[in-house]
Amino acid sequence: MTEEAYLRDYDPKAFDSPLLSVDAVLFTYREGQLKVLLVERSNHPEMGKWGLPGGFVDLEADGTLEDTVIRKLQEKTGVVPPYVEQLSTIGNRSRDKRGWSVTVCYTALIAHQECETHIDTVSDAKWVNLKDLEKLDLAFDHKSIIAAGRERLKQKALYSIVPAYTLPEKFTLSDLQHVHEVLLGKPLQKKSFRRRIEQADLIVDTGEKSAEKGRPAILYRLKPEASRHTFIRNLEL
Amino acid sequence: MTEEAYLRDYDPKAFDSPLLSVDAVLFTYREGQLKVLLVERSNHPEMGKWGLPGGFVDLEADGTLEDTVIRKLQEKTGVVPPYVEQLSTIGNRSRDKRGWSVTVCYTALIAHQECETHIDTVSDAKWVNLKDLEKLDLAFDHKSIIAAGRERLKQKALYSIVPAYTLPEKFTLSDLQHVHEVLLGKPLQKKSFRRRIEQADLIVDTGEKSAEKGRPAILYRLKPEASRHTFIRNLEL
DNA sequence: TTGGATAGTGTCTTTAGGTCACTTTGTTGA
DNA sequence: TCAACAAAGTGACCTAAAGACACTATCCAA
Numbered sequence: 001m002t003e004e005a006y007l008r009d010y011d012p013k014a015f016d017s018p019l020l021s022v023d024a025v026l027f028t029y030r031e032g033q034l035k036v037l038l039v040e041r042s043n044h045p046e047m048g049k050w051g052l053p054g055g056f057v058d059l060e061a062d063g064t065l066e067d068t069v070i071r072k073l074q075e076k077t078g079v080v081p082p083y084v085e086q087l088s089t090i091g092n093r094s095r096d097k098r099g100w101s102v103t104v105c106y107t108a109l110i111a112h113q114e115c116e117t118h119i120d121t122v123s124d125a126k127w128v129n130l131k132d133l134e135k136l137d138l139a140f141d142h143k144s145i146i147a148a149g150r151e152r153l154k155q156k157a158l159y160s161i162v163p164a165y166t167l168p169e170k171f172t173l174s175d176l177q178h179v180h181e182v183l184l185g186k187p188l189q190k191k192s193f194r195r196r197i198e199q200a201d202l203i204v205d206t207g208e209k210s211a212e213k214g215r216p217a218i219l220y221r222l223k224p225e226a227s228r229h230t231f232i233r234n235l236e237l
Numbered sequence: 238m239t240e241e242a243y244l245r246d247y248d249p250k251a252f253d254s255p256l257l258s259v260d261a262v263l264f265t266y267r268e269g270q271l272k273v274l275l276v277e278r279s280n281h282p283e284m285g286k287w288g289l290p291g292g293f294v295d296l297e298a299d300g301t302l303e304d305t306v307i308r309k310l311q312e313k314t315g316v317v318p319p320y321v322e323q324l325s326t327i328g329n330r331s332r333d334k335r336g337w338s339v340t341v342c343y344t345a346l347i348a349h350q351e352c353e354t355h356i357d358t359v360s361d362a363k364w365v366n367l368k369d370l371e372k373l374d375l376a377f378d379h380k381s382i383i384a385a386g387r388e389r390l391k392q393k394a395l396y397s398i399v400p401a402y403t404l405p406e407k408f409t410l411s412d413l414q415h416v417h418e419v420l421l422g423k424p425l426q427k428k429s430f431r432r433r434i435e436q437a438d439l440i441v442d443t444g445e446k447s448a449e450k451g452r453p454a455i456l457y458r459l460k461p462e463a464s465r466h467t468f469i470r471n472l473e474l
Numbered sequence: 475t476t477g478g479a480t481a482g483t484g485t486c487t488t489t490a491g492g493t494c495a496c497t498t499t500g501t502t503g504a
Numbered sequence: 505t506c507a508a509c510a511a512a513g514t515g516a517c518c519t520a521a522a523g524a525c526a527c528t529a530t531c532c533a534a
Contacts (some may be wrong), residue, residue, distance in 0.1 A: 004279035010335050013250050016296050017257050020339060044243035057328070058338045059253050065328035089326040089341045091302035098247050100296045102257060105328045192491055214511025215499045429522050451480025452530040
């Protein structure tokens with residue numbers, strides 16, 4: 001048989017295959033707290049429970065898996081988060097009552113200011129403090145996915161400034177240090193932190209200053225190469 | 238409608254969904270070269286081309302995605318590799334002529350001695366030097382998946398001794414250093430390398446010595462906690 | 475027993491990061 | 505107007521990890 005004949009007769013539903021979905025752990029930082037976006041499930045199974053934003057691939061609309069996540073996140077937040085990175089894929093027979101199920105998970109970061117108003121209009125989405133998650137009973141294995149996302153972000157805090165994407169476009173080094181401290185769960189030395197960031201050479205002085213009490217701080221912005229525009233990490237080499 | 242009713246009537250084939258497969262980049266080290274296991278495709282599409290070992294989830298036999306990879310690897314090598322780790326998931330409309338396709342990719346490591354004989358009996362599998370890959374035309378996007386796996390392994394060489402899983406159970410520090418040098422593409426300082434490994438405290442002296450020319454070297458083995466038995470990394474926290 | 479080959483170590487230098495006190499620069503209210 | 509306060513930013517010293525490289529150790533073979 002030729003490949004043409006094979007492809008002509010190919011029936012995608014001839015074989016049983018797992019259910020495939022996509023989920024996103026969207027983090028933000030506000031008032032000293034790390035928060036995750038949760039969505040109330042409006043369909044079975046686990047209807048009524050809160051869980052991660054996500055869903056199924058739209059074979060027509062989506063060209064890649066990243067298109068799917070971004071589409072789903074935009075539905076809930078109104079915007080495309082500036083940072084999206086694949087986290088892990090989980091697939092087994094027990095995580096979904098419907099049967100064998102696979103979910104491709106992503107972590108995403110955004111400044112809460114970017115989507116505050118839109119989330120308020122969407123009644124089925126809300127920010128939840130990571131600290132308050134323990135009490136909640138989330139859908140599927142979403143709680144452990146969030147834990148994995150948080151762990152990944154913690155690692156990033158050790159050797160990168162990726163957590164900066166949880167902040168507004170212009171931010172101070174003190175802000176950034178606070179985010180890192182929350183992620184790492186311990187205070188950092190101001191000097192060391194600043195030295196590391198200066199060496200990395202990933203941010204640039206905007207010339208503006210913050211207006212809090214005390215000495216005003218320089219407002220920085222991420223350099224264009226680490227640009228604030230849908231930085232998608234999946235197989236870039 | 239109750240959840241019970243929903244689940245009773247649930248039809249997994251009611252919606253179109255992407256094709257889901259699993260692929261593995263199995264590395265080994267031999268005679269100063271990094272090698273990857275390739276398999277000749279016996280079915281359409283891309284029949285006759287060489288590609289990564291992998292396949293579809295068996296909803297009956299496999300409990301998790303990792304079961305699927307391991308089953309596929311065992312079919313080709315005869316054994317379960319001591320190190321298997323999820324790499325990345327790639328899903329888009331263009332990678333497979335059959336349509337929307339998602340593949341969950343893994344990297345795995347094994348000593349070539351463990352499977353030499355079995356691979357010789359399986360005529361459709363062979364080790365290929367990483368260096369020789371450029372010339373080859375592999376199936377699907379497998380060449381870029383291998384590149385990603387190699388890049389991941391290179392990162393591991395910087396701060397771990399995971400590459401030790403490409404070596405036999407008992408190995409010398411010189412062997413391990415050679416593997417790391419090939420991965421990093423540059424010579425390493427013997428003293429620094431050994432200091433780093435000693436500090437990590439992940440290997441233990443077997444009491445045996447190697448018998449090459451020159452001064453015999455101490456044979457080490459990975460400590461049980463970094464045990465040589467199907468160390469699967471996916472979402473361990 | 476000596477020379478070749480490779481394993482393994484001693485030691486100085488370099489660099490990244492920790493610590494902490496000090497200076498700077500703004501606001502606020504007597 | 506100017507001290508007191510608060511937070512930003514820096515100087516300087518110390519420690520730990522890694523780089524560089526020469527040196528010693530231990531085997532085999534001729």
